[in-house]
Amino acid sequence: MIFRTFNSSFRGAVQSWRAEIHSGDLESIFDPSRTALYDLLSRDGGPVLRLRFIICFNIIFRKIVDEDVLEQSFYFCSDAARLLAISQIMPCIDRAFTKIQNTIDAFIHNGSGWILHEVQYLDVHEGNFREIAGGCLNAALPSNLKNKHALLSLHCSGNQCFLFAVLATLFPQKTNANRVSKYTPFLNSINYSMLNFPVALSNVKSFEKANHLKINIFGFADNLVYPLFIGKPNHREVHLFFYDDHYFAIRNINRLLRHKTNENYFCVNCLSGFTRQTTLDLHQQLCLHNKPQRLSMPSDLSLKFNRFHRCVEHRYAVYADFECLLSKIATTFLNPNKSFTTPIEKHIPVSFAFVVVDHENDILFHKYFAGENVIEVFFSELMSITLKLIQEMKRVSKIEVDDITSYSSYRCVFCREFFDANSIRVRHHSHDSNSVIGMAHQLCNLLHKKTFFIPVVIHNSRNYDTHLLLKHLPANIAKDINIIPVNIERFIMFTLDHLKFLDSYQFLDASLDALVHNLNASNHDFQIFDAFFADEDKRDLLKRKGVFPYSFLDDLSKLSTVTFPSKEKFFNVLTQSHISDDDYSHAKLVYDTFGCTTFEEYLQLYQYTDVLLLAEVFGNFRKLSLSHYELDPIHYISLSELTFDAGLKYCKIELKLLSNVNDYLFFEKT
Numbered sequence: 317m318i319f320r321t322f323n324s325s326f327r328g329a330v331q332s333w334r335a336e337i338h339s340g341d342l343e344s345i346f347d348p349s350r351t352a353l354y355d356l357l358s359r360d361g362g363p364v365l366r367l368r369f370i371i372c373f374n375i376i377f378r379k380i381v382d383e384d385v386l387e388q389s390f391y392f393c394s395d396a397a398r399l400l401a402i403s404q405i406m407p408c409i410d411r412a413f414t415k416i417q418n419t420i421d422a423f424i425h426n427g428s429g430w431i432l433h434e435v436q437y438l439d440v441h442e443g444n445f446r447e448i449a450g451g452c453l454n455a456a457l458p459s460n461l462k463n464k465h466a467l468l469s470l471h472c473s474g475n476q477c478f479l480f481a482v483l484a485t486l487f488p489q490k491t492n493a494n495r496v497s498k499y500t501p502f503l504n505s506i507n508y509s510m511l512n513f514p515v516a517l518s519n520v521k522s523f524e525k526a527n528h529l530k531i532n533i534f535g536f537a538d539n540l541v542y543p544l545f546i547g548k549p550n551h552r553e554v555h556l557f558f559y560d561d562h563y564f565a566i567r568n569i570n571r572l573l574r575h576k577t578n579e580n581y582f583c584v585n586c587l588s589g590f591t592r593q594t595t596l597d598l599h600q601q602l603c604l605h606n607k608p609q610r611l612s613m614p615s616d617l618s619l620k621f622n623r624f625h626r627c628v629e630h631r632y633a634v635y636a637d638f639e640c641l642l643s644k645i646a647t648t649f650l651n652p653n654k655s656f657t658t659p660i661e662k663h664i665p666v667s668f669a670f671v672v673v674d675h676e677n678d679i680l681f682h683k684y685f686a687g688e689n690v691i692e693v694f695f696s697e698l699m700s701i702t703l704k705l706i707q708e709m710k711r712v713s714k715i716e717v718d719d720i721t722s723y724s725s726y727r728c729v730f731c732r733e734f735f736d737a738n739s740i741r742v743r744h745h746s747h748d749s750n751s752v753i754g755m756a757h758q759l760c761n762l763l764h765k766k767t768f769f770i771p772v773v774i775h776n777s778r779n780y781d782t783h784l785l786l787k788h789l790p791a792n793i794a795k796d797i798n799i800i801p802v803n804i805e806r807f808i809m810f811t812l813d814h815l816k817f818l819d820s821y822q823f824l825d826a827s828l829d830a831l832v833h834n835l836n837a838s839n840h841d842f843q844i845f846d847a848f849f850a851d852e853d854k855r856d857l858l859k860r861k862g863v864f865p866y867s868f869l870d871d872l873s874k875l876s877t878v879t880f881p882s883k884e885k886f887f888n889v890l891t892q893s894h895i896s897d898d899d900y901s902h903a904k905l906v907y908d909t910f911g912c913t914t915f916e917e918y919l920q921l922y923q924y925t926d927v928l929l930l931a932e933v934f935g936n937f938r939k940l941s942l943s944h945y946e947l948d949p950i951h952y953i954s955l956s957e958l959t960f961d962a963g964l965k966y967c968k969i970e971l972k973l974l975s976n977v978n979d980y981l982f983f984e985k986t
Contacts, residue, residue: 317352330443367399369442377430400518455562466572468565478515484565543608586611602981619971621964626951635931636670665690669923691788729754809953822954829861863903875916
């Protein structure tokens with residue numbers, strides 16, 4: 317079994333490897349796979365590793381439906397595993413295979429009807445990580461931690477703060493407790509020969525095992541304490557605190573974690589507080605089966621619609637599209653009597669187009685580019701225009717208002733509830749039109765927080781464009797990056813500072829061609845499209861999904877081609893299909909009618925057509941949602957999230973939430 321790299325991102329920090337398998341017996345491939353995986357993960361040769369990896373099998377399943385045989389491939393992946401030493405590789409691989417085997421068994425036996433036909437290939441996704449390690453630095457605690465008087469800092473030579481923090485916990489001193497000399501007499505009472513200073517978290521397990529200790533280490537972020545490492549039950553318990561690359565001894569764990577005066581007993585596994593020891597004991601019967609994590613229950617006891625900022629139409633939207641040249645890959649085809657997957661083309665970004673549209677359907681800016689470094693140029697242009705748009709959104713104009721009685725109303729413009737004698741009413745006005753919209757409850761108006769982001773809408777980006785963007789993401793492009801993944805290969809949405817990238821397919825699950833056809837059938841007014849293509853006699857040719865010879869564009873030099881490609885050039889290598897005569901005739905008519913002289917001019921026309929039609933389709937969807945539900949889809953990431961809010965808003969339902977941590981753990985366990 318041979319692994320070959322097939323993907324790399326973040327400048328090589330994350331790599332993906334693939335081994336072709338093509339076997340119908342899953343269990344028979346586990347042993348050779350274990351050996352090959354061990355060789356792959358240990359290829360650097362050193363005894364110490366810093367790797368995270370995920371194993372995925374791509375498996376073809378079949379089932380019979382109405383006497384037809386359906387065939388579909390599925391991915392089955394392990395959990396992310398962390399490797400710190402070569403000795404951990406085989407146990408991690410075994411756990412990964414067990415997880416995958418159990419998942420496949422559940423999939424087959426839960427009534428799906430699918431039968432395993434063939435294991436196609438095995439993928440390994442790996443990345444390096446920096447492990448937490450603590451040394452004796454001049455760490456200064458935040459005032460809120462310092463004022464609790466629950467932590468003890470010992471500054472010692474040789475980055476040995478971990479060792480002396482443990483000694484300070486085991487042998488507490490009443491006077492001069494922060495002096496290292498107070499604990500040196502106890503060094504012979506523990507075995508620390510396995511420690512390397514500064515001590516990494518991976519070193520802690522062997523230390524606590526050798527000394528029959530349970531060591532719990534806590535971290536601090538976003539003004540909250542959280543568990544970093546929780547040891548297994550043993551003889552004595554040692555609590556340590558890790559902050560700013562320095563280990564502190566915890567004098568009093570309850571004082572450190574206490575937020576309420578009546579909470580005196582804390583679970584170190586989830587950091588939940590209780591008023592009685594008996595309550596804590598009952599809680600830990602449920603909690604200690606779970607991985608360490610901080611559990612925070614909602615402060616509100618119920619959930620109702622209160623995201624009123626989503627009721628207002630967002631001011632700007634960007635609609636974008638990318639095209640790639642398909643560089644041919646030299647391929648050796650395998651046994652034709654067996655199904656297999658093999659790469660035949662490499663997708664290299666060659667062009668982009670985007671338009672910026674405001675809430676009145678006016679085109680504020682548009683850009684097309686073709687050539688090299690497409691993603692870098694795209695982000696450069698987009699970041700520049702984003703700064704201007706955000707500045708405009710933050711600009712607040714002074715408005716003149718009449719007396720409050722001029723805007724009297726019996727209902728709040730947000731929650732639609734009647735005002736009563738105790739209601740504090742305020743004017744709600746539009747920052748865009750500088751006009752008063754109506755009266756609102758003061759709280760509702762405060763909840764209507766204006767959000768400063770620029771949405772970038774791309775159709776079916778989850779399956780294609782997002783891969784291009786993240787793979788070629790420029791270094792230091794943004795300070796704040798957030799991603800919502802579906803799995804390790806697909807992402808629903810991601811944000812880069814003020815930019816929010818959305819997939820319109822998550823709202824409208826049809827091809828752009830089908831969506832445009834529906835618009836045409838409804839006599840839609842193509843306001844954005846018609847404003848861009850002013851020639852009324854020509855533009856109707858473009859009000860359908862264009863035709864493009866993807867396989868023809870395999871080199872940048874093809875952009876300079878001065879003749880329209882022949883029909884044979886439109887052959888789709890991936891689907892092994894030709895276009896129809898009608899589609900080819902239409903493409904040729906568009907090329908001639910718009911006076912294209914090179915293939916690049918046709919590409920530019922094709923891309924602008926795509927993004928403008930997307931702007932029409934998604935803009936129309938936004939108008940319908942605002943009209944029927946008073947919710948703008950731009951504020952959401954998928955139709956399901958939009959539907960949930962619409963249900964809360966119009967049914968006026970108040971859902972009761974779990975507020976007791978034990979109730980939550982009970983449901984998790986069941």
